[in-house]
Amino acid sequence: MKIVSAKVIVTCPGRNFVTLKIQTDQGIYGIGDATLNGRELSVVSYLQDHVIPCLIGRDAHQIEDIWQYLYRGAYWRRGPVTMSAIAAVDTALWDIKAKAANMPLYQLLGGRSREGVLVYGHANGKDIAETVDEVGKYIDMGYKAIRAQSGVPGLASTYGVAGDKMFYEPADAALPTENVWSTPKYLTHTPKLFEKLRDTYGDGHEFLHDVHHRLTPIEAARLGKSLEPYRLFWMEDAVPGENQEAFRIVRQHTVTPIAIGEVFNTIWDAKTLIQEHLIDYIRTTVVHAGGITHLRRIADFAALHHVRTGSHGATDLSPVCMGAALHFDIWVPNFGIQEYMRHTEETDAVFPHDYKFENGYLIPGDTPGHGVDIDEELAAKYEYKPAYLPVNRLEDGTLWHW
Ligand code: GCO
Ligand code: MG
Numbered sequence: 001m002k003i004v005s006a007k008v009i010v011t012c013p014g015r016n017f018v019t020l021k022i023q024t025d026q027g028i029y030g031i032g033d034a035t036l037n038g039r040e041l042s043v044v045s046y047l048q049d050h051v052i053p054c055l056i057g058r059d060a061h062q063i064e065d066i067w068q069y070l071y072r073g074a075y076w077r078r079g080p081v082t083m084s085a086i087a088a089v090d091t092a093l094w095d096i097k098a099k100a101a102n103m104p105l106y107q108l109l110g111g112r113s114r115e116g117v118l119v120y121g122h123a124n125g126k127d128i129a130e131t132v133d134e135v136g137k138y139i140d141m142g143y144k145a146i147r148a149q150s151g152v153p154g155l156a157s158t159y160g161v162a163g164d165k166m167f168y169e170p171a172d173a174a175l176p177t178e179n180v181w182s183t184p185k186y187l188t189h190t191p192k193l194f195e196k197l198r199d200t201y202g203d204g205h206e207f208l209h210d211v212h213h214r215l216t217p218i219e220a221a222r223l224g225k226s227l228e229p230y231r232l233f234w235m236e237d238a239v240p241g242e243n244q245e246a247f248r249i250v251r252q253h254t255v256t257p258i259a260i261g262e263v264f265n266t267i268w269d270a271k272t273l274i275q276e277h278l279i280d281y282i283r284t285t286v287v288h289a290g291g292i293t294h295l296r297r298i299a300d301f302a303a304l305h306h307v308r309t310g311s312h313g314a315t316d317l318s319p320v321c322m323g324a325a326l327h328f329d330i331w332v333p334n335f336g337i338q339e340y341m342r343h344t345e346e347t348d349a350v351f352p353h354d355y356k357f358e359n360g361y362l363i364p365g366d367t368p369g370h371g372v373d374i375d376e377e378l379a380a381k382y383e384y385k386p387a388y389l390p391v392n393r394l395e396d397g398t399l400w401h402w
Pocket of ligand 1: 312
Protein backbone atom coordinates (compact mmCIF):
# COMPACT_ATOMS: atom_id res chain seq x y z
CA MET A 1 0.00 0.00 0.00
CA LYS A 2 1.80 3.12 -1.23
CA ILE A 3 1.57 6.65 0.09
CA VAL A 4 0.46 8.78 -2.85
CA SER A 5 -0.01 12.16 -1.20
CA ALA A 6 -0.04 13.98 2.09
CA LYS A 7 -1.29 17.39 3.12
CA VAL A 8 -1.29 19.61 6.14
CA ILE A 9 -4.57 21.14 7.24
CA VAL A 10 -4.51 24.19 9.51
CA THR A 11 -7.75 25.21 11.15
CA CYS A 12 -8.86 27.45 14.00
CA PRO A 13 -12.30 26.48 15.35
CA GLY A 14 -11.72 28.63 18.45
CA ARG A 15 -8.04 27.61 18.66
CA ASN A 16 -5.40 26.48 16.18
CA PHE A 17 -4.95 22.86 15.17
CA VAL A 18 -2.56 21.33 12.64
CA THR A 19 -3.52 18.00 11.10
CA LEU A 20 -1.65 15.77 8.67
CA LYS A 21 -3.67 13.69 6.22
CA ILE A 22 -1.91 10.86 4.38
CA GLN A 23 -3.55 9.26 1.36
CA THR A 24 -2.70 5.81 -0.04
CA ASP A 25 -3.13 4.22 -3.46
CA GLN A 26 -5.82 1.96 -1.99
CA GLY A 27 -8.11 4.82 -1.15
CA ILE A 28 -7.45 4.49 2.58
CA TYR A 29 -6.32 7.64 4.36
CA GLY A 30 -5.11 8.33 7.84
CA ILE A 31 -4.83 11.49 9.95
CA GLY A 32 -2.46 12.60 12.69
CA ASP A 33 -2.34 15.59 15.02
CA ALA A 34 0.67 17.92 14.59
CA THR A 35 -0.37 20.80 16.85
CA LEU A 36 2.37 22.55 18.84
CA ASN A 37 0.71 25.30 20.83
CA GLY A 38 1.99 28.78 19.96
CA ARG A 39 4.51 27.37 17.46
CA GLU A 40 2.06 25.78 15.01
CA LEU A 41 3.50 27.02 11.74
CA SER A 42 6.99 25.67 12.42
CA VAL A 43 5.57 22.13 12.39
CA VAL A 44 3.57 22.94 9.25
CA SER A 45 6.79 23.92 7.50
CA TYR A 46 8.73 20.93 8.87
CA LEU A 47 6.07 18.62 7.45
CA GLN A 48 5.47 20.40 4.15
CA ASP A 49 9.03 21.30 3.30
CA HIS A 50 10.98 18.41 4.78
CA VAL A 51 8.83 15.37 5.57
CA ILE A 52 6.07 15.01 2.97
CA PRO A 53 8.48 14.89 -0.01
CA CYS A 54 10.22 11.89 1.66
CA LEU A 55 6.97 10.01 2.23
CA ILE A 56 5.63 9.80 -1.29
CA GLY A 57 5.94 6.30 -2.74
CA ARG A 58 6.75 4.61 0.60
CA ASP A 59 4.86 1.58 1.86
CA ALA A 60 2.32 2.90 4.37
CA HIS A 61 2.54 -0.37 6.31
CA GLN A 62 6.18 0.18 7.24
CA ILE A 63 5.44 2.31 10.27
CA GLU A 64 8.59 1.44 12.19
CA ASP A 65 10.90 1.93 9.22
CA ILE A 66 9.34 5.30 8.41
CA TRP A 67 9.66 6.35 12.06
CA GLN A 68 13.37 5.45 12.09
CA TYR A 69 13.85 7.11 8.71
CA LEU A 70 12.45 10.40 9.97
CA TYR A 71 14.20 10.23 13.36
CA ARG A 72 17.64 8.84 12.53
CA GLY A 73 17.65 9.94 8.92
CA ALA A 74 17.23 13.63 9.65
CA TYR A 75 20.51 13.67 11.59
CA TRP A 76 19.00 16.45 13.78
CA ARG A 77 17.17 14.42 16.37
CA ARG A 78 14.53 15.22 18.99
CA GLY A 79 12.92 18.54 19.88
CA PRO A 80 9.22 19.42 19.94
CA VAL A 81 8.96 20.48 16.28
CA THR A 82 10.65 17.37 14.89
CA MET A 83 8.88 15.00 17.24
CA SER A 84 5.41 16.53 16.65
CA ALA A 85 5.94 16.14 12.92
CA ILE A 86 7.08 12.52 13.33
CA ALA A 87 4.11 11.92 15.64
CA ALA A 88 1.68 13.19 13.02
CA VAL A 89 3.07 10.80 10.40
CA ASP A 90 3.12 7.91 12.87
CA THR A 91 -0.46 8.51 14.05
CA ALA A 92 -1.74 8.75 10.48
CA LEU A 93 0.04 5.51 9.55
CA TRP A 94 -1.39 3.62 12.53
CA ASP A 95 -4.81 4.96 11.52
CA ILE A 96 -4.26 3.61 8.00
CA LYS A 97 -3.01 0.22 9.19
CA ALA A 98 -5.97 -0.22 11.51
CA LYS A 99 -8.42 0.81 8.79
CA ALA A 100 -6.77 -1.65 6.38
CA ALA A 101 -7.12 -4.39 9.03
CA ASN A 102 -10.72 -3.26 9.57
CA MET A 103 -10.04 -3.02 13.29
CA PRO A 104 -10.01 -0.31 15.95
CA LEU A 105 -6.41 0.69 16.58
CA TYR A 106 -6.27 -0.76 20.10
CA GLN A 107 -6.66 -4.24 18.62
CA LEU A 108 -3.38 -3.89 16.75
CA LEU A 109 -1.61 -2.80 19.95
CA GLY A 110 -2.72 -5.88 21.86
CA GLY A 111 -6.41 -5.40 22.57
CA ARG A 112 -8.27 -3.93 25.53
CA SER A 113 -6.68 -4.21 28.95
CA ARG A 114 -9.55 -2.39 30.65
CA GLU A 115 -13.17 -1.33 30.15
CA GLY A 116 -12.61 2.40 30.10
CA VAL A 117 -9.93 5.06 30.41
CA LEU A 118 -9.99 6.90 33.76
CA VAL A 119 -9.82 10.62 33.06
CA TYR A 120 -9.40 13.75 35.15
CA GLY A 121 -11.12 17.06 34.49
CA HIS A 122 -10.03 20.59 35.36
CA ALA A 123 -11.77 22.50 38.11
CA ASN A 124 -10.60 26.00 38.89
CA GLY A 125 -11.75 29.13 40.63
CA LYS A 126 -10.62 32.61 41.60
CA ASP A 127 -10.39 31.56 45.27
CA ILE A 128 -10.76 28.45 47.41
CA ALA A 129 -14.53 28.74 47.77
CA GLU A 130 -15.10 29.00 44.03
CA THR A 131 -12.67 26.15 43.30
CA VAL A 132 -14.41 23.91 45.83
CA ASP A 133 -17.74 24.64 44.08
CA GLU A 134 -16.23 23.92 40.69
CA VAL A 135 -14.87 20.58 41.92
CA GLY A 136 -18.41 19.78 43.04
CA LYS A 137 -19.66 20.35 39.51
CA TYR A 138 -17.14 17.84 38.15
CA ILE A 139 -18.20 15.34 40.79
CA ASP A 140 -21.81 15.87 39.68
CA MET A 141 -20.80 15.22 36.06
CA GLY A 142 -19.45 11.83 37.14
CA TYR A 143 -15.71 12.53 37.27
CA LYS A 144 -13.76 10.31 39.65
CA ALA A 145 -10.58 12.37 39.39
CA ILE A 146 -10.34 16.16 39.33
CA ARG A 147 -7.45 18.55 39.01
CA ALA A 148 -7.91 21.62 41.22
CA GLN A 149 -6.26 25.02 40.66
CA SER A 150 -7.13 28.15 42.57
CA GLY A 151 -6.33 31.84 42.34
CA VAL A 152 -3.75 32.94 44.91
CA PRO A 153 -4.58 35.89 47.22
CA GLY A 154 -2.52 38.91 46.19
CA LEU A 155 -1.89 37.72 42.62
CA ALA A 156 -4.02 39.18 39.85
CA SER A 157 -4.08 35.98 37.79
CA THR A 158 -2.83 32.45 38.32
CA TYR A 159 -1.98 29.54 36.07
CA GLY A 160 -4.92 27.26 35.41
CA VAL A 161 -7.62 29.69 36.51
CA ALA A 162 -9.85 30.34 33.57
CA GLY A 163 -12.44 32.85 32.46
CA ASP A 164 -14.46 30.11 30.78
CA LYS A 165 -14.78 27.31 33.34
CA MET A 166 -15.55 24.56 30.85
CA PHE A 167 -13.13 25.38 28.04
CA TYR A 168 -9.92 26.73 29.54
CA GLU A 169 -7.70 28.15 26.83
CA PRO A 170 -4.31 29.49 27.90
CA ALA A 171 -3.15 30.58 24.41
CA ASP A 172 -5.34 33.62 24.68
CA ALA A 173 -3.71 36.49 22.78
CA ALA A 174 -2.00 37.41 19.51
CA LEU A 175 1.11 38.27 21.53
CA PRO A 176 1.97 36.78 24.93
CA THR A 177 0.13 38.28 27.89
CA GLU A 178 2.04 38.64 31.17
CA ASN A 179 1.22 37.06 34.52
CA VAL A 180 2.73 37.76 37.93
CA TRP A 181 3.91 34.97 40.22
CA SER A 182 4.89 34.68 43.87
CA THR A 183 6.16 31.35 45.16
CA PRO A 184 5.76 32.25 48.87
CA LYS A 185 2.12 33.25 48.37
CA TYR A 186 1.40 30.11 46.38
CA LEU A 187 3.08 27.77 48.88
CA THR A 188 1.09 29.19 51.78
CA HIS A 189 -2.19 29.03 49.91
CA THR A 190 -2.24 25.69 48.09
CA PRO A 191 -2.39 23.23 51.03
CA LYS A 192 -5.45 25.14 52.31
CA LEU A 193 -7.25 24.39 49.06
CA PHE A 194 -6.73 20.65 49.36
CA GLU A 195 -7.56 20.65 53.06
CA LYS A 196 -10.90 22.25 52.19
CA LEU A 197 -11.49 19.81 49.33
CA ARG A 198 -10.98 16.77 51.58
CA ASP A 199 -13.13 18.33 54.32
CA THR A 200 -15.93 19.00 51.85
CA TYR A 201 -15.89 15.88 49.68
CA GLY A 202 -14.22 13.21 51.80
CA ASP A 203 -12.03 10.46 50.40
CA GLY A 204 -14.06 9.14 47.48
CA HIS A 205 -12.34 11.12 44.72
CA GLU A 206 -8.86 11.55 43.35
CA PHE A 207 -7.49 15.09 43.41
CA LEU A 208 -4.59 16.31 41.27
CA HIS A 209 -2.64 19.54 41.10
CA ASP A 210 -0.40 21.16 38.46
CA VAL A 211 2.49 23.36 39.63
CA HIS A 212 3.47 24.24 36.05
CA HIS A 213 7.24 24.05 36.59
CA ARG A 214 7.32 27.00 38.99
CA LEU A 215 9.25 25.76 42.00
CA THR A 216 12.84 24.94 42.88
CA PRO A 217 13.45 21.37 44.06
CA ILE A 218 13.45 22.24 47.75
CA GLU A 219 10.26 24.31 47.37
CA ALA A 220 8.62 21.42 45.53
CA ALA A 221 9.71 19.11 48.33
CA ARG A 222 8.03 21.41 50.83
CA LEU A 223 4.81 21.57 48.81
CA GLY A 224 4.72 17.79 48.37
CA LYS A 225 5.19 17.34 52.12
CA SER A 226 2.50 19.84 53.02
CA LEU A 227 0.04 18.11 50.66
CA GLU A 228 0.64 14.61 52.06
CA PRO A 229 -2.34 14.67 54.48
CA TYR A 230 -4.69 15.23 51.51
CA ARG A 231 -3.43 12.21 49.50
CA LEU A 232 -3.13 13.73 46.05
CA PHE A 233 -3.18 11.44 43.04
CA TRP A 234 -0.23 13.49 41.82
CA MET A 235 1.68 16.75 42.00
CA GLU A 236 2.45 17.70 38.40
CA ASP A 237 5.45 19.52 36.91
CA ALA A 238 6.70 20.69 40.29
CA VAL A 239 10.12 21.66 38.90
CA PRO A 240 11.25 22.31 35.31
CA GLY A 241 12.29 18.96 33.88
CA GLU A 242 15.46 19.75 31.94
CA ASN A 243 17.64 18.77 34.86
CA GLN A 244 16.26 15.36 35.68
CA GLU A 245 18.58 14.89 38.68
CA ALA A 246 16.81 17.79 40.42
CA PHE A 247 13.94 15.42 41.18
CA ARG A 248 16.16 13.43 43.55
CA ILE A 249 15.71 16.22 46.09
CA VAL A 250 11.93 16.28 45.71
CA ARG A 251 11.75 12.50 45.97
CA GLN A 252 13.87 12.34 49.12
CA HIS A 253 11.44 14.53 51.01
CA THR A 254 7.92 13.58 50.08
CA VAL A 255 5.62 10.64 49.36
CA THR A 256 3.21 12.78 47.32
CA PRO A 257 3.24 11.04 43.90
CA ILE A 258 5.10 12.94 41.20
CA ALA A 259 4.09 13.42 37.56
CA ILE A 260 5.88 15.14 34.71
CA GLY A 261 6.31 14.93 30.95
CA GLU A 262 3.85 17.07 28.97
CA VAL A 263 6.73 19.03 27.42
CA PHE A 264 8.98 15.99 26.92
CA ASN A 265 9.36 14.68 23.43
CA THR A 266 11.49 11.56 23.66
CA ILE A 267 12.40 8.81 26.10
CA TRP A 268 15.68 10.62 26.70
CA ASP A 269 13.87 13.44 28.49
CA ALA A 270 12.66 10.98 31.11
CA LYS A 271 15.39 8.35 31.24
CA THR A 272 16.93 9.30 34.59
CA LEU A 273 13.55 10.17 36.07
CA ILE A 274 12.25 6.72 35.25
CA GLN A 275 15.25 4.54 35.90
CA GLU A 276 15.95 6.14 39.27
CA HIS A 277 12.29 5.85 40.27
CA LEU A 278 12.09 9.62 40.71
CA ILE A 279 8.55 9.88 39.32
CA ASP A 280 5.30 7.94 39.48
CA TYR A 281 3.56 9.09 36.29
CA ILE A 282 4.96 9.94 32.87
CA ARG A 283 2.82 12.49 31.02
CA THR A 284 4.19 12.27 27.48
CA THR A 285 1.48 12.00 24.87
CA VAL A 286 1.02 10.95 21.27
CA VAL A 287 1.46 14.30 19.50
CA HIS A 288 4.51 15.69 21.28
CA ALA A 289 6.41 12.47 21.85
CA GLY A 290 6.78 10.86 18.45
CA GLY A 291 3.43 9.13 18.08
CA ILE A 292 2.18 5.72 19.17
CA THR A 293 5.45 4.07 18.14
CA HIS A 294 7.61 6.10 20.51
CA LEU A 295 5.06 6.42 23.29
CA ARG A 296 4.92 2.64 23.46
CA ARG A 297 8.69 2.56 23.93
CA ILE A 298 8.48 5.08 26.77
CA ALA A 299 5.61 3.22 28.45
CA ASP A 300 7.41 -0.14 28.29
CA PHE A 301 10.53 1.37 29.84
CA ALA A 302 8.39 3.07 32.49
CA ALA A 303 6.62 -0.20 33.31
CA LEU A 304 9.93 -1.77 34.34
CA HIS A 305 10.26 0.92 36.99
CA HIS A 306 6.68 0.99 38.33
CA VAL A 307 5.95 4.25 36.54
CA ARG A 308 2.47 4.56 35.06
CA THR A 309 1.16 6.70 32.21
CA GLY A 310 -0.80 9.93 32.63
CA SER A 311 -0.91 11.53 29.20
CA HIS A 312 -1.31 15.24 28.66
CA GLY A 313 -4.75 16.01 27.25
CA ALA A 314 -5.24 19.78 27.26
CA THR A 315 -7.35 21.54 24.61
CA ASP A 316 -4.30 22.25 22.45
CA LEU A 317 -4.03 18.52 21.74
CA SER A 318 -6.63 17.98 19.04
CA PRO A 319 -9.36 15.33 19.12
CA VAL A 320 -7.13 13.38 16.70
CA CYS A 321 -4.47 13.13 19.41
CA MET A 322 -7.12 12.32 22.02
CA GLY A 323 -8.59 9.53 19.87
CA ALA A 324 -5.17 7.95 19.32
CA ALA A 325 -4.25 8.41 22.99
CA LEU A 326 -7.42 6.60 24.09
CA HIS A 327 -6.60 3.57 21.94
CA PHE A 328 -3.17 3.59 23.52
CA ASP A 329 -4.60 4.03 27.03
CA ILE A 330 -7.13 1.23 26.76
CA TRP A 331 -4.30 -1.14 25.87
CA VAL A 332 -1.19 0.02 27.76
CA PRO A 333 -0.56 -2.33 30.71
CA ASN A 334 0.85 0.37 33.02
CA PHE A 335 -1.95 2.86 32.46
CA GLY A 336 -2.45 5.46 35.19
CA ILE A 337 -4.86 8.18 34.11
CA GLN A 338 -5.62 10.40 31.09
CA GLU A 339 -6.09 14.18 31.23
CA TYR A 340 -9.32 15.27 29.57
CA MET A 341 -10.01 18.92 28.89
CA ARG A 342 -13.13 19.16 26.82
CA HIS A 343 -12.99 20.67 23.35
CA THR A 344 -15.57 23.22 22.25
CA GLU A 345 -18.53 22.27 20.07
CA GLU A 346 -16.87 24.02 17.09
CA THR A 347 -13.76 21.87 17.50
CA ASP A 348 -15.76 18.67 17.94
CA ALA A 349 -17.67 19.45 14.73
CA VAL A 350 -14.45 19.84 12.73
CA PHE A 351 -13.14 16.55 14.14
CA PRO A 352 -15.99 14.02 14.24
CA HIS A 353 -15.03 11.22 16.63
CA ASP A 354 -16.42 8.09 18.20
CA TYR A 355 -15.02 8.29 21.76
CA LYS A 356 -17.43 9.11 24.55
CA PHE A 357 -17.41 10.11 28.23
CA GLU A 358 -19.24 7.82 30.61
CA ASN A 359 -19.21 7.96 34.35
CA GLY A 360 -15.67 9.28 34.78
CA TYR A 361 -14.18 7.27 31.94
CA LEU A 362 -13.55 7.89 28.25
CA ILE A 363 -14.35 4.95 26.02
CA PRO A 364 -12.76 4.65 22.57
CA GLY A 365 -15.16 3.44 19.89
CA ASP A 366 -14.85 0.46 17.56
CA THR A 367 -14.62 2.30 14.24
CA PRO A 368 -11.64 0.97 12.25
CA GLY A 369 -8.62 3.23 12.81
CA HIS A 370 -8.30 5.65 15.71
CA GLY A 371 -11.88 6.76 15.27
CA VAL A 372 -11.33 10.47 14.55
CA ASP A 373 -11.83 12.19 11.20
CA ILE A 374 -11.57 15.74 9.90
CA ASP A 375 -14.33 17.62 8.09
CA GLU A 376 -12.12 19.50 5.64
CA GLU A 377 -14.85 21.77 4.33
CA LEU A 378 -15.70 22.94 7.81
CA ALA A 379 -12.00 23.17 8.76
CA ALA A 380 -11.42 25.52 5.80
CA LYS A 381 -13.89 28.02 7.26
CA TYR A 382 -11.66 28.70 10.26
CA GLU A 383 -8.50 30.55 9.31
CA TYR A 384 -5.28 30.31 11.36
CA LYS A 385 -5.05 32.97 14.08
CA PRO A 386 -1.76 33.75 15.82
CA ALA A 387 -2.12 32.84 19.50
CA TYR A 388 0.51 32.66 22.22
CA LEU A 389 0.76 31.18 25.66
CA PRO A 390 1.39 33.78 28.39
CA VAL A 391 4.72 34.52 30.03
CA ASN A 392 5.22 34.81 33.74
CA ARG A 393 7.15 37.29 35.88
CA LEU A 394 8.00 37.49 39.57
CA GLU A 395 6.68 40.50 41.45
CA ASP A 396 9.99 42.34 40.89
CA GLY A 397 9.74 41.82 37.11
CA THR A 398 12.10 38.85 36.73
CA LEU A 399 11.00 36.55 33.91
CA TRP A 400 9.92 33.22 35.42
CA HIS A 401 8.76 29.82 34.14
CA TRP A 402 5.34 29.71 32.55
C1 GCO B 1 -1.93 20.74 31.41
C2 GCO B 1 -1.04 21.78 30.88
C3 GCO B 1 -1.62 22.73 29.91
C4 GCO B 1 -0.48 23.39 29.16
C5 GCO B 1 -0.84 23.64 27.75
C6 GCO B 1 0.32 24.21 26.97
O1 GCO B 1 -1.54 20.14 32.38
O2 GCO B 1 -2.97 20.53 30.83
O3 GCO B 1 -0.14 22.27 31.79
O4 GCO B 1 -2.50 23.65 30.47
O5 GCO B 1 -0.06 24.55 29.77
O6 GCO B 1 -1.26 22.43 27.21
O7 GCO B 1 0.08 24.17 25.62
MG1 MG C 1 0.36 20.59 33.08
